[in-house]
Amino acid sequence: MPLNSLMQTYLPPIEKELQAAVARTQQPRLEELHAMLAYHMGWEGDGAGAAATGKRIRPMLVLLTAQSAGEDWHKALPAAAAVELIHNFSLIHDDIEDNSPLRRGRPTLWKKWGIAQAINSGDALFTLAHLAIFGLEQTTNSGITLKAAQILQSTCLHLTQGQYLDISYEDQKFLPIEAYWPMIGGKTGALLSACTEIGALVADVEAKTRAAYQIFGRDLGLAFQVLDDILGIWGDAAKIGKSNASDLVAGKKSLPVLFGLSQQGAFAQRWLAGPICPEEVPEVAAQLAAEGARDYAQSEANRLTESALSALAAANPQGEAGEALRQLANQLLQREI
Numbered sequence: 001m002p003l004n005s006l007m008q009t010y011l012p013p014i015e016k017e018l019q020a021a022v023a024r025t026q027q028p029r030l031e032e033l034h035a036m037l038a039y040h041m042g043w044e045g046d047g048a049g050a051a052a053t054g055k056r057i058r059p060m061l062v063l064l065t066a067q068s069a070g071e072d073w074h075k076a077l078p079a080a081a082a083v084e085l086i087h088n089f090s091l092i093h094d095d096i097e098d099n100s101p102l103r104r105g106r107p108t109l110w111k112k113w114g115i116a117q118a119i120n121s122g123d124a125l126f127t128l129a130h131l132a133i134f135g136l137e138q139t140t141n142s143g144i145t146l147k148a149a150q151i152l153q154s155t156c157l158h159l160t161q162g163q164y165l166d167i168s169y170e171d172q173k174f175l176p177i178e179a180y181w182p183m184i185g186g187k188t189g190a191l192l193s194a195c196t197e198i199g200a201l202v203a204d205v206e207a208k209t210r211a212a213y214q215i216f217g218r219d220l221g222l223a224f225q226v227l228d229d230i231l232g233i234w235g236d237a238a239k240i241g242k243s244n245a246s247d248l249v250a251g252k253k254s255l256p257v258l259f260g261l262s263q264q265g266a267f268a269q270r271w272l273a274g275p276i277c278p279e280e281v282p283e284v285a286a287q288l289a290a291e292g293a294r295d296y297a298q299s300e301a302n303r304l305t306e307s308a309l310s311a312l313a314a315a316n317p318q319g320e321a322g323e324a325l326r327q328l329a330n331q332l333l334q335r336e337i
Contacts (some may be wrong), residue, residue, distance in 0.1 A: 001002060001324075001327060002320035002321070002323045002324040002327065003323075003327040003331075004237055005324075006063075006064065006067075006320065006321060006324045007060065010059075010060060010063050010064075010073065011060075012050050012217055013074070013077060014056055014060075014063070014077070014080055014081070014084070015043075015077065016084065017077045017080065017081040017132075018041065018059075019043070020081075021081050021085060021129075021131070021196065022034065022037050022125075022128060024091075024131065024225065025037060025124060025128075026034075031249075033121065033124065036109060036112075036113055036117065036118075037121055037124060037125060038086060039109065039112070040088060040091075040092060040103075040109050041053065041088060042054065042104070045059075045088055045106070046106065047104075047105060047106045051104060051105060052104050052105070052106055054329060056084060057328075057332075058087050058191060058192065058195050059080030059081065059083060059084045059134045059195075060080075060328065061192065061195035061196055061217065061325075061328070062079050062080040062083060062195045062196075062198060062199040062202075063077070063080050063098075063321075064199070064202050064321045064325045064328065065195070065196045065198075065199025065203070065217075065325065066091070066170045066199040066200070066202045067206050067318030067319070067321035067327055068205055068315075068318055068319060068321035068322040068324075069199065069200050069203035069209065069213070069315070069317065069318075070205070070318060071119055071202055071203035072203070072294075073201075073321070074139070075136075075139035075140055075202055076139075076198075076199055076202040076203075076309060077135070077139070078132055078133060078134070078135025078136045078138075078139060078258065079133060079136060079148055079198045079199070079202060080150055081132045081135075082129045082132040082133040082148075083129075083152070083191060083195050083198070085125045085126075085129035086126065086129045086130050086152065086155070086159070086191065086259060087121045089123075089125035089126040090122075090191075091103065091155075092108075092109050092118055092119075092121055092122035093119070093122045093163075093215060095108040095109065095110060095118075096108075096110045096115055096118055096119065096122075097163070109121055110293065112188065113270035118328065121180075121288060126156070128142050129152070130153070131146070133149050133152050134149065136202065137147055139202075140202055140204075144201055144202060147201055148198050148201055148202070151194050151197055151198055152194060152198070152218075154274045155190045155191055155193070155194040157186070158186045158190035159186055159187065159190055159191065160186075161182075161185020161186045162183050162184065162185065162188075162190065163186065163187060165179070165182060165183040165186065166183050166187060166253075169183065169253045170253075172253075173271070174261055174272070175258055176258070176262070177255070177258045177262055179253075179258070180253070180255050181222075181264040183253075184221075184222060184225045185218075185222065187225070188220045188221040188222065188224065188225040189217075189221035189225070190218075190221070191221070192218065192220055192221035192224075192331050193215075193218035193221065194217070194219075196213040196216055197210060197213060197217065198213055198290065199206070199213065200213040200315070202215070209315050209316070212311045212312070212315035213311075213312075213315045215307070215311035216308050216309075216311040216312040216315060216329075218308075219304045219305075219307045219308035219311060220308045220329055220332065220333070222304045223301050223304035223305045223307075223308055224332050224334055226255055226297055226300050226301040226304060227301050227333065229247070229255045229297060230256065230297050230301065232246065232247035232252065232254060233247055233248060233254070233285050233294075234285060234289065234294060235289065240282040247262070248276050248284055248285065249275070249276055249281065251275060251276070255300060256288055256293035256294060256296070256297045257271070257288070257293070258290045259292070259293040259297065260291055260293045260294045263292070263293075265287075265291050265292045266287050266291070267287045267288045267291055267293070270284060281331060291325065301333075305333045308333070309326075309329060312326065312329065314326060
């Protein structure tokens with residue numbers, strides 16, 4: 001399969017580029033800071049390795065887009081590193097804000113080194129990302145580099161806006177369905193959108209084609225999040241790697257929940273009455289499905305999936321990278337419930 005072959009080709013250079021970016025912190029008296037970043041990136045410490053690094057989906061999207069749009073993928077490596085560093089900056093801060101003790105099966109940075117140092121480490125990755133993007137000056141030109149940096153900075157603003165909404169929604173019992181889309185547009189859609197847009201930018205394609213790639217990434221992210229919401233309530237815990245009780249118990253304002261609230265039925269009455277206990281989850285999830293929330297969320301996932309794949313078709317990606325992009329999209333959008 002082109003995807004598996006290209007992943008094996010891309011991943012070692014991606015890791016090399018990331019390690020070179022993080023190596024900026026290898027200075028006297030900063031050894032522990034570098035160790036903290038290396039730990040979070042999955043390179044060092046107990047449990048280091050492929051499971052700890054994550055799948056590197058975002059840098060893969062950058063490189064696949066650039067190559068499928070007709071450019072040598074090596075030229076996009078600085079951008080691939082930059083988006084992955086931004087992703088990891090956001091994970092460090094999210095873990096603190098969500099009080100999450102584990103990330104990819106290992107203690108989170110704040111659990112090992114404390115909140116203050118974890119915040120600082122996240123800030124370091126944020127800064128390293130913005131330094132990394134300027135590596136495009138060596139592989140492309142100053143115009144492309146400046147535009148890529150602008151896209152990355154705008155994306156960071158959208159990420160923080162989405163996180164703000166997510167946190168602010170925690171204290172609100174009722175929200176309209178419309179409140180969901182700007183939240184996930186910032187938290188999930190923005191960075192995937194940036195990956196495909198910057199990849200197309202590096203390839204210096206015409207504006208229409210770049211816009212199609214950008215829409216593909218955006219809707220890919222939105223559809224992925226809606227599917228994650230479905231899995232978070234009705235997924236098989238053995239397949240998804242987490243309890244399907246956690247989203248309801250945590251009071252997560254997912255799309256199925258907001259739809260259920262809009263129906264003002266038995267589910268809404270139970271939700272508004274107070275926190276849901278783990279033992280209640282099967283009954284509450286069944287009630288939510290009976291009121292049409294699962295079908296509604298699936299229809300939205302299907303709509304966004306169709307939109308993403310249509311945009312990708314409009315971009316007309318070429319060669320094995322184009323086929324790999326289609327395979328990656330289908331893998332992300334056709335997860336087993």
